[in-house]
Amino acid sequence: MPLKPSTYGPAVEAFWREPTSSLLRTLDAPRRGLRQQEAERRLAQIGPNLAEPSQTRSMLQKVVHRLINPLIAILIVAAAVSGFSGDLGSFAIIVLVGPVADAGYCAGTSRGSRCRCLATIGCDPG
Incomplete structure (x- = not known):
């Protein structure tokens, strides 16, 4: 049995x-x-062979989870320091690199996690 x-x-x-x-x-x-x-x-x-539904997170929880990523946290601090010191060129570059780094972080996750991860930053994982 x-x-x-x-x-x-x-x-x-x-x-x-x-x-x-x-x-x-x-x-x-x-x-x-x-x-x-x-x-x-x-x-x-x-009974039927059904998978348990996954736990969903609120948007706030997703954002906080992303900010825990050390690379993103370092980029946020670097952008803040650049912005406050008046180095707007560096500030702009860091702000533009942040989403790319976050997408790179998403790409390193499993397929299901990657789809949810990219969807929270507005990307279509295809």
């Missing part, structure tokens, strides 16, 4: 490392797949 979702634990997290035969035995499933009747029975007993 397959494991119920509530019994999943660390042992199941690395299922991709297990040999196929071991997984099929654990799930009590033949290599060719379940018959329709068995699939319907398991669906009724266990």
Whole structure:
């Protein structure tokens, strides 16, 4: 009998490392797949295979999370120092580099995170 979702634990997290035969035995499933009747029975007993919805953050939380990035924080401080010291050329360059650095930070995240990350700065990840 397959494991119920509530019994999943660390042992199941690395299922991709297990040999196929071991997984099929654990799930009590033949290599060719379940018959329709068995699939319907398991669906009724266990329920559909649905992923948990991800937690969404408010726009303020997203902005604060971005500002925690050390590169962005350094650029903000450098822009402030340049602006207050009257070096408007450096201020402008730093302000223009900030979004590029942030987009670079987004590009280093996973695909799903990258899409959410780029969307918060108004980019279409394509």
